[in-house]
Amino acid sequence: xxxxxxxxxxxxxxxxxxxxxxxxxxxxxxxxxxxxxxxxxxxxxxxxxxxxxxxxxxxxxxxxxxxxxxxxxxxxxxxxxxxxxxxxxxxxxxxxxxxxxxxxxxxxxxxxxxxxxxxxxxxxxxxxxxxxxxxxxxxxxxxxxxxxxxxxxxxxxxxxxxxxxxxxxxxxxxxxxxxxxxxxxxxxxxxxxxxxxxxxxxxxxxxxxxxxxxxxxxxxxxxxxxxxxxxxxxxxxxxxxxxxxxxxxxxxxxxxxxxxxxxxxxxxxxxxxxxxxxxxxxxxxxxxxxxxxxxxxxxxxxxxxxxxxxxxxxxxxxxxxxxxxxxxxxxxxxxxxxxxxxxxxxxxxxxxxxxxxxxxxxxxxxxxxxxxxxxxxxxxxxxxxxxxxxxxxxxxxxxxxxxxxxxxxxxxxxxxxxxxxxxxxxxxxxxxxxxxxxxxxxxxxxxxxxxxxxxxxx
Amino acid sequence: xxxxxxxxxxxxxxxxxxxxxxxxxxxxxxxxxxxxxxxxxxxxxxxxxxxxxxxxxxxxxxxxxxxxxxxxxxxxxxxxxxxxxxxxxxxxxxxxxxxxxxxxxxxxxxxxxxxxxxxxxxxxxxxxxxxxxxxxxxxxxxxxxxxxxxxxxxxxxxxxxxxxxxxxxxxxxxxxxxxxxxxxxxxxxxxxxxxxxxxxxxxxxxxxxxxxxxxxxxxxxxxxxxxxxxxxxxxxxxxxxxxxxxxxxxxxxxxxxxxxxxxxxxxxxxxxxxxxxxxxxxxxxxxxxxxxxxxxxxxxxxxxxxxxxxxxxxxxxxxxxxxxxxxxxxxxxxxxxxxxxxxxxxxxxxxxxxxxxxxxxxxxxxxxxxxxxxxxxxxxxxxxxxxxxxxxxxxxxxxxxxxxxxxxxxxxxxxxxxxxxxxxxxxxxxxxxxxxxxxxxxxxxxxxxxxxxxxxxx
Numbered sequence: 001x002x003x004x005x006x007x008x009x010x011x012x013x014x015x016x017x018x019x020x021x022x023x024x025x026x027x028x029x030x031x032x033x034x035x036x037x038x039x040x041x042x043x044x045x046x047x048x049x050x051x052x053x054x055x056x057x058x059x060x061x062x063x064x065x066x067x068x069x070x071x072x073x074x075x076x077x078x079x080x081x082x083x084x085x086x087x088x089x090x091x092x093x094x095x096x097x098x099x100x101x102x103x104x105x106x107x108x109x110x111x112x113x114x115x116x117x118x119x120x121x122x123x124x125x126x127x128x129x130x131x132x133x134x135x136x137x138x139x140x141x142x143x144x145x146x147x148x149x150x151x152x153x154x155x156x157x158x159x160x161x162x163x164x165x166x167x168x169x170x171x172x173x174x175x176x177x178x179x180x181x182x183x184x185x186x187x188x189x190x191x192x193x194x195x196x197x198x199x200x201x202x203x204x205x206x207x208x209x210x211x212x213x214x215x216x217x218x219x220x221x222x223x224x225x226x227x228x229x230x231x232x233x234x235x236x237x238x239x240x241x242x243x244x245x246x247x248x249x250x251x252x253x254x255x256x257x258x259x260x261x262x263x264x265x266x267x268x269x270x271x272x273x274x275x276x277x278x279x280x281x282x283x284x285x286x287x288x289x290x291x292x293x294x295x296x297x298x299x300x301x302x303x304x305x306x307x308x309x310x311x312x313x314x315x316x317x318x319x320x321x322x323x324x325x326x327x328x329x330x331x332x333x334x335x336x337x338x339x340x341x342x343x344x345x346x347x348x349x350x351x352x353x354x355x356x357x358x359x360x361x362x363x364x365x366x367x368x369x370x371x372x373x374x375x376x377x378x379x380x381x382x383x384x385x386x387x388x389x390x391x392x393x394x395x396x397x398x399x400x401x402x403x404x405x406x407x408x409x410x411x412x413x414x415x416x417x418x419x420x421x422x423x424x425x426x427x428x429x430x431x432x433x434x435x436x437x438x439x440x441x442x443x444x445x446x447x448x449x450x451x452x453x454x455x456x457x458x
Numbered sequence: 459x460x461x462x463x464x465x466x467x468x469x470x471x472x473x474x475x476x477x478x479x480x481x482x483x484x485x486x487x488x489x490x491x492x493x494x495x496x497x498x499x500x501x502x503x504x505x506x507x508x509x510x511x512x513x514x515x516x517x518x519x520x521x522x523x524x525x526x527x528x529x530x531x532x533x534x535x536x537x538x539x540x541x542x543x544x545x546x547x548x549x550x551x552x553x554x555x556x557x558x559x560x561x562x563x564x565x566x567x568x569x570x571x572x573x574x575x576x577x578x579x580x581x582x583x584x585x586x587x588x589x590x591x592x593x594x595x596x597x598x599x600x601x602x603x604x605x606x607x608x609x610x611x612x613x614x615x616x617x618x619x620x621x622x623x624x625x626x627x628x629x630x631x632x633x634x635x636x637x638x639x640x641x642x643x644x645x646x647x648x649x650x651x652x653x654x655x656x657x658x659x660x661x662x663x664x665x666x667x668x669x670x671x672x673x674x675x676x677x678x679x680x681x682x683x684x685x686x687x688x689x690x691x692x693x694x695x696x697x698x699x700x701x702x703x704x705x706x707x708x709x710x711x712x713x714x715x716x717x718x719x720x721x722x723x724x725x726x727x728x729x730x731x732x733x734x735x736x737x738x739x740x741x742x743x744x745x746x747x748x749x750x751x752x753x754x755x756x757x758x759x760x761x762x763x764x765x766x767x768x769x770x771x772x773x774x775x776x777x778x779x780x781x782x783x784x785x786x787x788x789x790x791x792x793x794x795x796x797x798x799x800x801x802x803x804x805x806x807x808x809x810x811x812x813x814x815x816x817x818x819x820x821x822x823x824x825x826x827x828x829x830x831x832x833x834x835x836x837x838x839x840x841x842x843x844x845x846x847x848x849x850x851x852x853x854x855x856x857x858x859x860x861x862x863x864x865x866x867x868x869x870x871x872x873x874x875x876x877x878x879x880x881x882x883x884x885x886x887x888x889x890x891x892x893x894x895x896x897x898x899x900x901x902x903x904x905x906x907x908x909x910x911x912x913x914x915x916x
Contacts (some may be wrong), residue, residue, distance in 0.1 A: 071838035095620070104474065124694070168699070171700070174699075175699075175700075175702065175703070178674040178828050179674055180824045180828055181675075182640035182644065182645075182823070182824065183645040184643060184644055184645070184820075185642065185645065185745065186640065186642055187640075187642070187643065187746075215631070216636040217636055217639075225558070241626070241629035241632075241633075242629070242633075244633065245633070259760040288645075289642065293824055293828070319863045362640065362642075365640070366638045366640065366751055368637055370636050370751070
């Protein structure tokens with residue numbers, strides 16, 4: 001590539017990481033961000049204060065030497081801590097040991113770390129510059145300063161949209177040439193609440209876990225933060241057939257929220273002292289899946305992360321997938337001769353994988369809210385561990401393929417589907433691991449799962 | 459099966475067909491329907507006055523000897539009549555000739571035909587009996603008469619839910635044991651309008667076609683009715699980034715609707731004289747995809763059609779798929795020894811297929827609104843026809859596999875994905891059919907598509 005200049009729209013997680021990756025390779029990078037500099041005025045970001053960092057995201061951070069500072073503040077989550085209605089709790093490990101865990105990281109801190117690295121590497125960051133629209137024929141984009149309304153026109157060589165699910169760059173691309181956009185919204189929404197530190201300054205509940213209160217048709221979760229708080233997220237249907245099933249239609253007031261917690265989450269209630277205030281302040285958030293037919297406009301614009309493929313949060317892979325996008329696109333920009341080919345190769349490589357993790361994220365909601373307290377589910381998880389030991393490199397649990405490995409998401413999905421059938425057949429009519437016909441399960445594994453290194457991506 | 463008794467909830471299309479199929483095999487069938495008898499007071503049904511009947515649905519009607527009366531009133535649709543913005547129209551055939559067409563049928567007439575057949579075969583139809591809830595332990599269901607509010611308790615052996623996307627039986631099953639329900643709503647909705655007959659009593663536009671006005675981000679369609687009218691459906695985004703893209707947020711009043719038609723559908727506007735009245739009367743309809751983890755509750759209840767897997771209407775397969783469900787379930791009830799095994803076998807056979815047509819229906823929206831006026835698309839359609847001729851039984855166009863055949867939807871989807879890659883690669887950088895490297899395309903077909911009779915369902 002001779003002309004190594006790019007303009008990034010959005011300085012959130014994906015935009016900042018991508019700027020860092022390219023600037024470190026000597027590209028001239030300009031980043032335009034609607035909000036102010038979080039390092040000056042504190043992080044103004046919206047929702048989801050903490051995020052789960054997994055192997056894919058961590059590997060991407062390593063490419064920018066950002067893993068050190070990030071991991072210093074990350075909180076290890078060993079597994080799911082399931083809170084039953086009767087008060088019993090149970091830790092379900094994510095992996096085999098502490099080498100297979102995920103990490104709770106603070107969005108604001110992570111963003112600041114990445115912005116610092118990008119800037120040190122030479123990226124120019126322009127805050128208070130919200131993307132308005134672009135003249136794609138003249139290669140000029142316009143940005144508005146939200147403080148005084150001033151609009152500035154800035155030429156570009158190519159635009160990279162890292163401006164999230166509500167991407168304005170995507171809207172401009174779509175107005176110029178339809179991108180084939182489709183959004184599907186789940187009939188459930190979420191509400192964020194907070195567990196503050198304990199009076200003595202420590203965590204109020206086990207810090208090294210992702211807490212889940214599964215209730216069949218809905219659930220609560222809580223993720224730890226470095227500052228000893230937990231962010232609690234309640235997921236509920238928007239509507240419900242009757243008043244016996246809670247929904248955002250019949251749990252509206254703070255008092256109704258308290259009554260719901262008293263009945264369904266009694267052990268969580270005393271941990272959330274400002275329940276009523278949190279409830280009144282935070283509007284319910286939507287849960288959507290965004291798919292596009294086209295992620296790029298020839299050599300002039302391309303979308304990454306949520307701007308291209310926003311997903312529901314239930315696999316904790318939105319950020320991880322966005323970071324994988326950044327690494328992939330940066331690598332192709334180094335390897336290809338022109339921007340258009342790099343964008344096209346990026347899109348065709350990443351689209352099936354984004355689509356696969358979007359589906360798996362939807363499926364995981366059901367698993368979290370409905371299945372983690374189901375004996376059949378637990379039996380299948382136990383069998384997964386056994387089959388993994390007996391068939392290393394061949395049978396790898398679904399969660400591990402997605403979370404602890406970097407194989408393409410589409411390949412993980414395809415293998416998971418085969419494995420699910422094997423697990424279901426082996427556990428049908430069986431109550432305990434000792435009753436499973438392991439020889440039959442072994443035969444099924446050997447017949448239908450090629451060793452992973454030989455497995456061609458679908 | 460020794461105890462051949464079943465209760466069907468819902469006497470719509472699926473419920474009536476299923477009742478007919480079982481009653482004709484000697485089962486004792488009771489059908490409970492919330493609405494009144496359409497044969498007495500006229501059809502009170504809600505939306506989508508006409509529907510596209512394809513091979514799968516037609517085959518199912520034949521199993522109940524319902525095809526004769528239905529086809530007598532059906533209107534043949536040979537293809538898509540595409541209306542360009544400049545007034546040009548173009549017929550794009552669905553298949554090779556008039557043996558490969560679909561049929562526009564009137565929902566009310568079809569329903570009445572099926573109810574007559576079911577009743578003649580011995581099914582007992584109970585109208586004005588809306589399902590309220592069920593005591594699954596005691597095997598008693600309750601129904602309410604909407605006219606006087608009277609509630610009646612009726613024992614059942616097993617319940618079959620054919621009560622549509624908003625199924626009350628599903629809600630009752632879910633309350634008893636979660637069914638793992640998920641609904642995803644598209645960010646587009648629809649509005650129905652009508653083209654009346656011409657002053658002389660004939661059709662105002664070509665009757666033997668499905669008319670489409672594709673406009674990239676949105677579209678209008680029109681399907682013919684036997685009584686010389688057309689039902690027009692406008693699909694628009696719910697929201698739009700700016701006022702230059704129409705949406706239900708900025709096209710609200712009848713006057714705004716007229717302005718939209720003046721600008722974007724000028725040739726359709728004079729055909730819809732009551733545009734303002736239709737607009738004001740019909741609320742926008744939602745477009746959703748419903749998926750369940752479980753379709754049945756052991757031997758006591760099972761769901762079919764929209765109640766189990768409602769889909770968006772863009773492939774015109776919702777009714778066809780529901781009818782295929784009915785035939786499959788009826789066959790298994792004959793073959794299996796107990797209801798529970800029949801329900802389980804039905805669910806595991808049909809679920810992957812329902813899931814496949816749900817995805818294809820979503821994808822087809824984009825094709826209809828955005829791609830039918832795209833030269834690349836038309837080139838790929840032309841190439842499909844050539845490859846079909848050169849590789850009979852091996853390369854079959856996507857639309858044909860779904861519409862003119864009865865191979866499992868999941869198999870059609872898997873083969874379509876392979877074919878799509880072949881078509882894209884063969885037409886990349888090519889402007890006309892004569893420039894396509896047919897030898898390379900042939901090789902790709904032979905390598906990656908087994909003959910259909912040998913193809914194992916995925």
